[in-house]
Amino acid sequence: MTAMLARANAIELRGLKVAYGAMTVLRSVDLDIGEGEFLVLLGPSGCGKSTLLNAVAGLGQISEGQVFIGGDNVTWKQPKDRHIGMVFQSYALYPRMTVRKNLAFGLMMQRVPKAEIDARVAEAARILHLEPLLERRPSDLSGGQRQRVAIGRALVKNVKVFLFDEPLSNLDAKLRGELRVEIKRLHRDLGTTMIYVTHDQIEALTLADRVAVMKDGVIQQLDRPDVVYATPENRFVAGFIGAPGMNFLPGSLETGTDGPVFRAGDVLVPLAGYPFRGPPGAGRAVELGIRPEHVRLGDAAAGQAIRVEPTVDLVEPMGADALVWTTLAGHPFSVRVNAEETLPGKGPVTAGFPVARVSLFDVGSGARL
Ligand SMILES: Nc1ncnc2c1ncn2[C@@H]1O[C@H](COP(=O)(O)OP(=O)(O)OP(=O)(O)O)[C@@H](O)[C@H]1O
Ligand SMILES: [Mg+2]
Structure with a gap:
């Protein structure tokens, strides 16, 4: 029983390959992400970060390999059956709905009882400091507030795994710093497994339990941030981590x-x-x-x-x-x-x-x- 529980939201990727025609974007990725781990995928534009995240989410085609969430082979499952919450770079909120309705909408579609929706929305609003904003529309929010609503929409779903694809890159430096701390706090409080894609190495070094540095569809190094910083495995990783560079x-x-x-x-x-x-x-x-x-x-x-x-x-x-x-x-x-x-x-x-x-x-x- 405990062994099962311990894997309830671990993620395993086995021999994952994604190719578009003749172009291979991911070349046989093997990756084990532990229960409650915060893994950051870091790499330059086009290296395959979003492709990898989408493979976990069930968005996009896999050419070869398998994806397991909580020990369950989800390779052929629909995104909605994978118990994941995803937050993208663009907030994609419903513009005509209030924040409260934006948070509740997915649950209403799933016919979750109203009392439970209210409770989950209240809890998400509390965690993300959205309580004073619940009756506003997205157009009346700042970028950081909108992104918090987007995170809240994933949060209300009671997910096993959070997937973030550059959630802060549209924000200015100060807001990015503030939300980074909030995401870290969220992870500490929820203990949910998180995969976070970024090309910002400061985000990677501050947030990650482990960082996977990617280049051309291959993970170059996977280790704790301090290890990647102090002992880069190759010239690419050495040059990518650190500002100003090595x-x-x-x-x-x-x-x-x-x-x-x-x-x-x-x-x-x-x-x-x-x-x-x-x-x-x-x-x-x-x-x-x-x-x-x-x-x-x-x-x-x-x-x-x-x-x-x-x-x-x-x-x-x-x-x-x-x-x-x-x-x-x-x-x-x-x-x-x-x-x-x-x-x-x-x-x-x-x-x-x-x-x-x-x-x-x-x-x-x-x-x-
Ligand atoms: N549907 C597609 N058809 C063909 N090529 C694609 C498709 N989707 C992505 N690619 C290519 O796959 C490669 C990896 O894309 P991906 O979006 O995973 O990169 P990324 O690491 O997330 O980059 P960024 O930091 O710019 O978001 C890119 O070269 C991209 O052009
Ligand atoms: Mg991307």
Whole structure:
């Protein structure tokens, strides 16, 4: 009994493939989403995020593979029989109905008793802070309020699984931040399994229990946000997560007296202590990655195991932080510093970072070394 309950709203995708004619959009995706997990699908436009979400929802054709919700094979079931609630980027509210009616309408169509509809609408309105808005029409709401009504319409259905497809991308930055917190709270309070599609990596890192980073219909890495951030599996993931992005220096590996060394022109980086996954391979073409926030400048660089001498081109203040744009071995190299630090002027500066923050990628395959 408990085993059944524990899987009541888990999702499993097995060998899922979606092709439109000759174009394969999803290539054999296997994915297990746990009971009550918040999974974020993150990737660039056109990588297949919505296609994957639609396959779970039962919208759109699957070429191969199977979808299970709560252990139940729903591959051939209608969307209405899958116990899911879906929220899209466009709110798609009924313009002539009040918020209350918008929330109740789906349940009225299902002939749910009126007392129960009233109770569920009241509960959704309470959770989403819609109580003062129930008698308004969508045209009299802000974008964020409309999107909350759209979430409420999914909420009243008592679903096993919530599917969100870029629900916040039509909103301005401030509202996006506010609703992001509300969605996180909603997940904490309901414990419902959620799949959330976005190309905004901040949303991914803040909301997800696990992030699946996608490219060209293939999941590149599936892990906790902190793991994806700290140990990207390949060059694509490394470049996609982080703003401003990771610095990449192309170069090669050499064998030094104290172990492997990275060389880019006359820049040498000792790599003693780097957790290579296999033999480093001297002469191999690699890219060294280091995030701007992991580099220290000037006096703060002195204690670091790795020190380099970039040239400062420009300082960009960003409120709490400042971005220092430099050039290292002919490549752009940015450093994020606290805006209250003494900022360097144009010209040479000492930069330092620990080997524990370094990522190395094979130039040919893009794989993490
Ligand atoms: N009905 C269709 N016929 C042919 N190609 C399609 C169809 N639907 C989607 N595609 C293609 O499949 C690919 C993946 O589309 P999908 O909508 O899943 O991308 P996405 O990751 O959600 O992108 P975005 O971030 O822009 O929403 C795209 O190249 C798209 O053009
Ligand atoms: Mg999409």
